[in-house]
Amino acid sequence: MESNSSNPYKDCLVNEERRLIDERTNVGTVEKKKIAIHMAQSNSDNHTKELDLGTKTPKPIQPILSAYPCTGLGKDRRCFQPQWYKSFTWIEYSITRNAIFCFPCRNFPTQPQKGYLFVIGYQKFRKVKEFLTAHGETNGHATNVILWNHFKQSLIEGTIKEKFVALTKSEIMPPGNAHYCSPPLQNQMLSAAGNIILKYIASEIREAGYFDVMADDTRDVSSYEQFCICVRYVDKTNTPKEFFISFEKVVDLNAESLTKTLISTLNNNSINAICVAQAYDGASVMKGHLSGVQEKYRKNHKMAIYAHCYAHKLNLVLISACKYLPQSRKTNIGENRASWRNFCQNHHSSENNDHIRSYKIPIDTLNIYL
Template identity: 30%
Template sequence: MGPYQPMLSEYPRSEFGKQQRRFQYSWFKKFPWLEYSPSKDAVFCFPCYLFESGKSQQSAFTVEGFKSWKHVNDGGKCAFLSHEGGSNSVHNTSSNLVVDLMNVTRHIDKVMNRESSEQIQKNRLRLTATIESVRWLSLQACALRGHDESLDSQNRGNFIEMLKLLGKWNDSIANVILEKAPGNAKYTSPEVQKEILHIIGNRVRNKIRDEIGDSKFCILVDEAKDISNKEQMAIIFRFVDVNGVLRERFFQIVHVNDTTAATLKKEICNVLTRYNLEINNMRGQGYDGASNMSGIFNGLQALFLKDCPYAYYVHCFAHRLQLALVTAAEKEISIWLFFSNLTTIINLMTSSKRNTELQSAQANEIARSIADGERELGRGANQIGNLQRPGTTQKLSLDRKISKLP
């Protein structure tokens, strides 16, 4: 609120020898730091009274009060001017502190709030860059982490290299990510990446759950070992949405300790319960023909039929066709010889030197065919592939797909 400067109709007079003097209101304009005490008929220095530290050097202006009016208009010896002193005087130092006090924007709480708000914006921008990088890499089924993510590495992995690319095109991002981020808020650790993937996965599953609504649904389940030799169970929902369109949605991969029917049923029921899907609404089951899945007494389909008699089991047509083809092929000598020789040829050609020569010959053959007009041009056409080992079951291809999942 500033110094107390009352405007009185008449200030008290004081005798100084044969003269009477009194305080003048005009002094407030000339010395705005003054404040007047009517009870003491004295003036004080407002800044020094607030901020003078230690023992007062001029107690007349801070403790006792100054009222020697004859020494005010005394030219260069004016008491008020003497009190002000030079630029580094105690009075001017205190006056600067008063200016800071009156400036609300420089109060400590405002400064802390402003810095906190700026830090929040930086954290949000840093986290947004991390989320978008994880989202894009997961959409493209790319690995996030690299073999060597140290500062000296030439390639720190897809995730960090993606962040560096974003920073290269946006200075605001570049100023808050990686080495320029606080040590406790980089948002690049594997734990943060997994948490973001988990959140994104939950949002996708909730979206699928909204599509299902109260409709009846079928489940398609199969299991296979991933590259770390852990058994993983894939769950797919098949349903008709509110628009009458048949949908088939991959829902989740669940790690199971074993492949017994009871364990598989328990894990599937946990997923259904977590997303509020009732077993009574199940109208179909699709598995392979293994005994733990199709057994009429203790198989997975039999356990679900006990809970819902309308959840009819259908042996997967792809598995049935594959089994029929394998059985028929094994009885035909020419086909058996063909695949046996094919395996030998692939084993011979997959060495690095022979494989390179084979790809070179294939590239030359494709170029010749294009030049002769025997091949059509187009996006994704005429690509050079690799030799794949033949297998008698489709689980080999399924294993490769699951092993590539992030």
């Protein structure tokens, strides 16, 4: 039986370019046919040409040429611009195909390869910045970039097998065919390393004698409620330390269930020093003074006073401020961290209060939380 030999990626590209041609109302029918035939032939030749980008390398192939060949006809005639390398450091250029590829998505794909930047290359150099910006904001691209960074780190620090051999100092030589790359084995190694770290944290807490506990629940991508538990203490050098202990899957979100989960997690990790404080968010199930987690936990830890988590309070302040300042939603707080810190430290000053009143933000909203 004769199968359809058409390539879905090539067909998709040709259809898209035909659509763009139809939008050009100032081009005649004969001219449209010439352009469509030229684009179809160009893309067919482009797909059959050998790719000159190689395999996994520390960085993308980004050749600098004196001139780049152009594609398209008439007003759509464009060529590759080398300054795009600076704006999009993850792109690579194929000389043989005269096309742009995404280096992390081509070499470290987490999903089946589809689209221009994976297989045949992106050759429509008109409005290419908009296309690359949209691609760079996708979740798939972000995941592939993380894998790329891990690959570069392994080139510097060595693979898991190399690290394992170095740690054992050749006392336990693994078999020659052992690569330690299977997911179950890597999970076991990570679990073993995590247990060692938890034992070290527990020993430091016992040596310090006092600690405080922090907890909050969140829902993961699988819609399961995870109870996050952290501890904070001061070590023997008077250095405050804060560590994550574990995520605990919980079914019931009532105070009784959360308290049992909190106590059992601390006991299972041998964290049995004197607890002097507990910090949660402002939810009633956590802060309730009659039947909340903080009250139930204090039955066995009399010195564990409750404090509303300052990080959560700051988050409430920012949310409330954004309700009154629509333009603040477009502000990158990370780039203006110093300004936010200065504002929070001096929020009682008359100058800041006058600034707040100019935007009609209730002063009480900030005083409640800060």
